[in-house]
Amino acid sequence: MIEIRFHGRGGQGAVLASEILARAAIMEGLSASAFPFFGVERKGSPVTAFCRIDRRPIRLHTGIYEPDHVVVLDQALIRLTDVLSGLRENGTVLVNSSKTPAELGMPAERSVAVVDATSIALARRLGSRSSPIVNTAILGGLARQLDIVPIEAVVEAIKDMAPAKKEENAQAAMDAYMQGGI
Numbered sequence: 001m002i003e004i005r006f007h008g009r010g011g012q013g014a015v016l017a018s019e020i021l022a023r024a025a026i027m028e029g030l031s032a033s034a035f036p037f038f039g040v041e042r043k044g045s046p047v048t049a050f051c052r053i054d055r056r057p058i059r060l061h062t063g064i065y066e067p068d069h070v071v072v073l074d075q076a077l078i079r080l081t082d083v084l085s086g087l088r089e090n091g092t093v094l095v096n097s098s099k100t101p102a103e104l105g106m107p108a109e110r111s112v113a114v115v116d117a118t119s120i121a122l123a124r125r126l127g128s129r130s131s132p133i134v135n136t137a138i139l140g141g142l143a144r145q146l147d148i149v150p151i152e153a154v155v156e157a158i159k160d161m162a163p164a165k166k167e168e169n170a171q172a173a174m175d176a177y178m179q180g181g182i
Contacts, residue, residue, distance in 0.1 A: 001054040002148060003064045007083050008073035011043040011127075013135025016161065017071070018049035020139060024149045024157035025053045033058045043131075046081060053148060067091060071142055073117070073134050078104055094145050096134050115141030120175045124168040136162065136169040140176030151177045 004021070008014030015036040022032035030053050037048040050064045066086040075097040077083060084093065084107075092111040097104055098119065101112035117137035127133035136158050143151040155170045162169040 001052055001056075001058065001060075002069070003067045004051045004053075004069045004071060004142075005064045005067040006049040006051070006071045006073065007077050007081060008047050008049070008135075009043075009077070010045045010047050011131055011133075012047075012073045013133050014047050014071075014073050015049045016163075017073070017135035017139055018051040020136070020154070020157045020161050021051050021142070021149065022053070023161060024153040025051075027153045027157060028149055030055060030149075031058045033061065035061070037063055046077060069094070069142075069146060071138060072096060073138055075099065075104060078106070084110065092145060094138065094142055096138055096141075113141070113145050115176045115179055117141065117172075117176055120172050120179070124165075124172045124175070126165060126168060126172060137172040137176040140173030141179070143173070144177045 006014040006018050018034040022034035025032035032053045034051045052058050068088050068091050070083055070093045072083050072095040075095055095114050096117040097114045098116045106112040117134035118132050120137040121132035121134045139154050143154045155173055158170045159166045
């Protein structure tokens, strides 16, 4: 079983990202489940979402405390939350940032990649300048980093599930997938 934990802020789309990833996995014939954990439910507050993917049916419906992979939609959460908590020894991290992992203060012994999902979201006019919606771009970066679910399935799931600007969201995922430096 592959377990992925998403860290974001309310309004960035972390919950929808986990659901889209689960849908893409199901479209590929895998089993998947996705669910959120909310603290104080308001825009800008930290949000955690979880996604499990497996070849067998998933019967586990608890939070993910020892993830295989961590996705961080807001780099500021690295200083506010222990996003690496419980990350498995060979686990990977994907951060929405234009900085390098070293500039973010990420440990050198961890496999950390970055994708500038914010710039991609702004270029595609997803959300506003002050509150870009980065979830679909981060999924494109995740598809490239992990190769768990093909980008084509991710794009199709985005087109099915994005509440607005379906084509722009799908293109944001492709932009991040194609972005060098991941």
